[in-house]
Amino acid sequence: MFRVNVAVAVADDAQSRIYEVAAACRALGLDHSATLPMVGVLTGSMPPEGLKKLLSVPGVLVVEVESAWPGAVGRG
Numbered sequence: 001m002f003r004v005n006v007a008v009a010v011a012d013d014a015q016s017r018i019y020e021v022a023a024a025c026r027a028l029g030l031d032h033s034a035t036l037p038m039v040g041v042l043t044g045s046m047p048p049e050g051l052k053k054l055l056s057v058p059g060v061l062v063v064e065v066e067s068a069w070p071g072a073v074g075r076g
Contacts, residue, residue, distance in 0.1 A: 001047055003031065005066035006054075008042040014059025015040045021059040028053045 008025060010018050018035060022042050026032050032044040046054075054063045 003045040004048050004051070005045045006030070006043070006051070007064045007066075008044075008054060008060055009062040009064070010040040010042065010059050011061040012040070017059065018042070021057060024057045025054055025060070028057065030054065 008021075008030070010021050014021055015037070018037050018040060022030075022032055022035055025042060025044075029046045029050040030042070030044045031046060032042060034043045035041075036043070048065075051063055051065065054060055
């Protein structure tokens, strides 16, 4: 199964519950690899068709997809 690497930005007002946000993202298919609470970011990978579901998680601000092109940034 094809997966893309993602960084999930957590909103400022949800940073105190970043581990709850991470659990909700895992429930939607995120293969969670790291939680960076100091900057409010979760990293991991998931199938591309599930990316929009991550945006429905309360507290998720942005889902950024790792781009295959150097210097380019994609957003889900």
